[in-house]
Amino acid sequence: MNAKDNLKNANFTLTDNRSGDTYDLPVLSGSVGPDVIDVRRLYAETDCFTYDPGYTSTGSCESKITYIDGEQGVLLYRGYPIDQLAENSDFMEVCYLLLYGELPTGEQKVQFEKGVTYHTMLNEQLNYFFRGFRRDAHPMAVMCGTVGALSAFYHDSLDISDPKHRMVASYRLIAKMPTIAAMAYKFSIGAPFMYPRNNLKYAENFLYMMFSNPCEDYEVNPILSKAMDRILILHADHEQNASTSTVRLAGSSGANPFACISAGIASLWGPAHGGANEAVLNMLEEIEHPKNITKFVEKAKDKDDPFRLMGFGHRVYKNFDPRAKVMHQTCHEVLGELGITNEPLLDIAVELERLALEDDYFVEKKLYPNVDFYSGIIFKAMGIPTSLFTVLFAVARTVGWVAQWNEMVEDPSQKIGRPRQLYTGETTREFVPLGQR
Numbered sequence: 544m545n546a547k548d549n550l551k552n553a554n555f556t557l558t559d560n561r562s563g564d565t566y567d568l569p570v571l572s573g574s575v576g577p578d579v580i581d582v583r584r585l586y587a588e589t590d591c592f593t594y595d596p597g598y599t600s601t602g603s604c605e606s607k608i609t610y611i612d613g614e615q616g617v618l619l620y621r622g623y624p625i626d627q628l629a630e631n632s633d634f635m636e637v638c639y640l641l642l643y644g645e646l647p648t649g650e651q652k653v654q655f656e657k658g659v660t661y662h663t664m665l666n667e668q669l670n671y672f673f674r675g676f677r678r679d680a681h682p683m684a685v686m687c688g689t690v691g692a693l694s695a696f697y698h699d700s701l702d703i704s705d706p707k708h709r710m711v712a713s714y715r716l717i718a719k720m721p722t723i724a725a726m727a728y729k730f731s732i733g734a735p736f737m738y739p740r741n742n743l744k745y746a747e748n749f750l751y752m753m754f755s756n757p758c759e760d761y762e763v764n765p766i767l768s769k770a771m772d773r774i775l776i777l778h779a780d781h782e783q784n785a786s787t788s789t790v791r792l793a794g795s796s797g798a799n800p801f802a803c804i805s806a807g808i809a810s811l812w813g814p815a816h817g818g819a820n821e822a823v824l825n826m827l828e829e830i831e832h833p834k835n836i837t838k839f840v841e842k843a844k845d846k847d848d849p850f851r852l853m854g855f856g857h858r859v860y861k862n863f864d865p866r867a868k869v870m871h872q873t874c875h876e877v878l879g880e881l882g883i884t885n886e887p888l889l890d891i892a893v894e895l896e897r898l899a900l901e902d903d904y905f906v907e908k909k910l911y912p913n914v915d916f917y918s919g920i921i922f923k924a925m926g927i928p929t930s931l932f933t934v935l936f937a938v939a940r941t942v943g944w945v946a947q948w949n950e951m952v953e954d955p956s957q958k959i960g961r962p963r964q965l966y967t968g969e970t971t972r973e974f975v976p977l978g979q980r
């Protein structure tokens with residue numbers, strides 16, 4: 544089913560008060576969620592554009608991958624609720640689901656894992672590329688550059704009109720992101736790069752590359768790799784958010800997949816998006832003690848102060864972020880496993896959550912904790928440095944980006960993304976020569 548087949552027997556009638564003309568716009572229905580008014584003919588018929596900065600009321604594409612009901616706090620990947628996937632599935636299975644639309648059979652899963660795992664190593668030449676960065680570079684900067692550079696190495700997966708090329712590029716990106724993330728970390732601390740171990744599961748291998756060294760044996764703690772796997776599932780896709788829309792927009796011009804994902808990473812980096820997990824931890828450290836929380840809550844409510852409570856609020860969720868609920872539970876499991884019974888940052892986080900949820904300002908604006916609120920505490924407990932938090936988000940989200948990118952490339956109604964504007968600048972005026980200005 545696509546939107547064209549799902550034209551509702553209804554129109555949206557628009558009356559132009561300037562001319563008195565009326566226009567009937569078709570209304571399209573998805574399988575669930577709000578209908579959309581199809582404005583594609585609007586400009587041709589009315590000589591008007593729609594105006595929606597921040598796209599708060601705009602559906603940019605048709606998609607079958609992820610569904611969110613922000614009022615109810617629902618998140619579905621291909622129809623499956625996120626809490627069921629987090630509880631019963633694993634990240635590789637979720638990758639398969641997002642890419643292919645169905646959960647894999649046992650045999651399909653084995654083949655898929657084998658196919659992805661085959662690509663975990665980087666072209667050796669990329670090691671030298673890493674060495675060109677400053678050691679104190681932010682790992683997101685390193686990741687942006689390195690992922691973009693993959694297009695200079697993997698020429699046999701750049702033909703986006705070939706489904707095989709697209710799938711190889713997708714597998715490569717999913718497989719190489721943990722390797723790049725761990726290398727960015729090792730480089731920043733001056734430690735040797737660790738090659739991936741293909742007998743380990745995805746999350747396990749990532750922790751191995753992060754924390755092992757060539758001199759000693761290293762056993763990955765299964766509770767921590769399970770928690771990491773769950774965090775990857777929770778972040779795997781989130782429909783048309785800023786970074787995914789960036790990937791789609793970059794890809795709409797026919798750009799290669801590595802370049803598109805690099806653009807997505809750049810967008811994710813911002814503190815209003817994926818950068819929030821790093822910002823949450825910095826904020827909790829700045830609060831320092833539960834006694835200071837009220838001061839920070841008051842700052843967040845002050846209209847004249849740009850400070851916001853990091854990890855609170857979401858463009859779509861006006862209820863509990865369902866991922867935050869799972870994350871909350873995982874956080875306690877990880878701290879329990881590591882024997883961390885007295886984590887001051889967690890005490891601050893719990894008290895901050897309680898105060899904010901009781902505060903009229905946050906209640907009225909429906910500002911609930913989002914997925915980033917607890918992920919930072921888990922990462923910190925695992926020994927992952929703060930600057931790497933958003934990098935981990937990028938590792939997890941890569942499958943969502945490539946699934947959305949593939950869907951876009953295969954969509955027959957796909958066009959280059961080209962928004963219009965409300966121009967408020969100067970109208971035509973005569974050029975004034977330099978000497979007369």
Ligand code: ACO
Pocket residue numbers: 814815816817819843844850851852853854855856857858859908910913914915
């Ligand atoms: N603290 C204090 N006030 C807030 C917060 C917050 N965290 N979030 C929103 N508000 C207020 C705004 O000031 C605004 O108030 P107003 O109506 O009086 O002007 C109102 O709530 C609505 O906020 P907008 O910025 O218009 O909402 P938008 O949907 O554009 O923003 C966003 C959503 C960017 C996530 C915002 O809530 C925010 O900045 N949160 C903190 C950063 C964060 O945690 N980001 C992670 C998002 S989840 C993710 O990307 C994985």
